[in-house]
Amino acid sequence: MKLQVIVGSTRPGRITLRIAKWVVASAEEMPDVEVELVDLADYNMPFLDEAISPRYNPNRTPNPEAKRWLDKLAQADAFVIVTPEYNRSYSAVLKNAIDYVDFQMERKPVALVGHGATGGAQAIAHLRGVLPGIHAATVPAATFIMRATDIFDEEGHLSEEAKANPYGPHTALKQTLDSTRWYSDALATARAKA
Ligand SMILES: Cc1cc2nc3c(=O)[nH]c(=O)nc-3n(C[C@H](O)[C@H](O)[C@H](O)COP(=O)(O)O)c2cc1C
Numbered sequence: 309m310k311l312q313v314i315v316g317s318t319r320p321g322r323i324t325l326r327i328a329k330w331v332v333a334s335a336e337e338m339p340d341v342e343v344e345l346v347d348l349a350d351y352n353m354p355f356l357d358e359a360i361s362p363r364y365n366p367n368r369t370p371n372p373e374a375k376r377w378l379d380k381l382a383q384a385d386a387f388v389i390v391t392p393e394y395n396r397s398y399s400a401v402l403k404n405a406i407d408y409v410d411f412q413m414e415r416k417p418v419a420l421v422g423h424g425a426t427g428g429a430q431a432i433a434h435l436r437g438v439l440p441g442i443h444a445a446t447v448p449a450a451t452f453i454m455r456a457t458d459i460f461d462e463e464g465h466l467s468e469e470a471k472a473n474p475y476g477p478h479t480a481l482k483q484t485l486d487s488t489r490w491y492s493d494a495l496a497t498a499r500a501k502a
Contacts, residue, residue, distance in 0.1 A: 309492045311335055312341045312384040316391040316402040318349040323456050327423055328390040329464030334481055335388070338489065344384075346413045348401055351377045355404055362410040363442070373406045381412035385420070386492035387444075388484075391431045393424030398431035415499055417491035419447040419484050427452025445495060449487040451480040 312320055313331045317324035328345060335343040353373045362368060370378060381387075391398045420435055422428020436446050459470040459477070464499075470476040 309340065309489055309496075310344075310347045310383060310385045311388065311488070311492075312344050312381070312386075313388045314402075314405075315345065315347040315349065316389055316399050318347075318399075318401050322392070323392050323460070324392050326460040326462060326464040327421060327456060328344045329388060329452060330460060330466060331365075331388050331421055331481065331485075333464065334478070335485055338485060341489070344430075346380055348405055351405070351429060353377060353404060353408065356392060356407045362408060365410075368410065370408065377405060377408060378410070378412050382411065384416065385496055386417045386488050387413065388419045388421055388488065389435065390421045391423075391427075391428055393422060393431040394426045396430045397434045398422075398428075402435075403438070406442060411443075414443040415495055416444060416494060417447050417488050418444045419450065419488040419496060421451040421453070421481065421484065423453040423456045425454065427454050435475050445491060446482065447491055449480075449484045451477055453477045456484065 313328050313335065315325050315328045332343050332345050335341055351373050354371065357371060358365065391402060419437055420432045422432040424431065432450050438447050459467045466478060471478060
């Protein structure tokens, strides 16, 4: 499985990057997984600048930064989006990046890892409403993280105290990644048959 972990915040000092690094390290422990961190901060995309909706434009020529982003997504079998919660939703930069997508995530699983005062619950719920628009399949399991600054260091290492808690985020992440693998295998088989 080629898994991309998408960093859904681009602001300086973002906590999302710490969590994304932890997701990458955790996924790397799974057998037969190729993991890549995909950072939206590396893609300087303008607000969607196309006259025709991407999915309905057979002659589409996206701007060069968007093309880089789309070509990157096309390489993956599955995704984890790590999302912050801003004003009871996910980030605007993530919405813009999703709006550029035409078919690169279609029929592929997307797992959600959120953080915030309520574990990013509203960001995750909103993404579950949005991702069907690009025909991505959201993984039922998700990971909700509270007190992220207390439990992750800058490099995304989870504190020993959190690791010792059986209800800590590592338990939820394991379930989320295992489920992502299951859907990735199932959907890859189905895509190959189609
Ligand atoms: C504009 C803005 C709005 C926010 N709104 C919420 C919110 O509605 N719910 C919440 O739990 N946290 C909220 N927060 C706190 C963020 O969850 C927290 O700052 C987190 O670190 C953001 O992720 P980031 O550092 O990776 O950007 C907000 C932060 C910002 C900057």
